Amino acid sequence: MNINYLNLMKNTPEIFGSKNRGISEQEISQFQEKYSIAFPKSYQEFLFLAGGYCNINVSSLDYDYESQNNVKNTLEKNNLKIEGGEFWVISELDGGEQFHFFYFNDPDAEDPENPPVYVSHPAYLDEGGDLKRKIANSFSEFIDNIINKLT
Template sequence: MKLEYLKNLENIYTSNKRISKIGVSEIDISVLEEKLNLSFPKAYKEFLFIAGNRDGILGDWNRRFDNLEGIQEEAEESFNNVGLGLRNFFAFAEYGGDQFLFFFLNEGDNPPVYAYDEMKIHKDEYGNPSYYKKTKPSFTDFIEKHIDEQISK
């Protein structure tokens, strides 16, 4: 896969021999997209290709490739339970079954990342409680922040 957004992540893996690159094949990514009837943003595909089966990148968040279908189902159920009518999103990580990281599939090839909590702990721009908020302006920014945190440990 030709990298456009996550070249820095690839460089970290190739330059640091202590870190193993455990990615997902382009075929497996395509199969999941077909199964879920969606198309992932390019930046997320690159992430899966480079580190889709690597643990620890997002700390304790569950985001392994083989769990993604279940994570998406849990997020849809949780969003529906609180009355959020969100559509066209993909939840790529979960924590405790009531917290999710997601992006909207219609926000480009390097979409913003949002954090959701069923306990409504986030605040909107007016300071009111909200179920979710934008955490980073792009998937690349989000991943680089987490990579920096993991490497500095």
């Protein structure tokens, strides 16, 4: 796979002795077909580089699918809904009480293949607070920021 968005991740495969492990393009395609999902190119690159194991605490693919259910259950339990369309959870903590995500079709995306990343803390939502907040203008910026903090 040609890497266009995640060059820093490609060039930093190991952090603190922990090495990323990617998955094949075929595995990415099979997952997308199985769940009728079309991931943006930047996220496909992430999976190719670190979808089996990621050294910066962004979820691997199998765990990511579990994360989707954790987040949906937490939102339901708290009678909350993330507005804006279908989204994909890229990391979560505490059974979905905190999570990062991107939208599949984000109108704010400068490049639809490299969507913005948001954070949500539904279990800790104060009255009048925002359910989500943009934390990176693109998925690649999100990944680069984490790598730069760790290296």
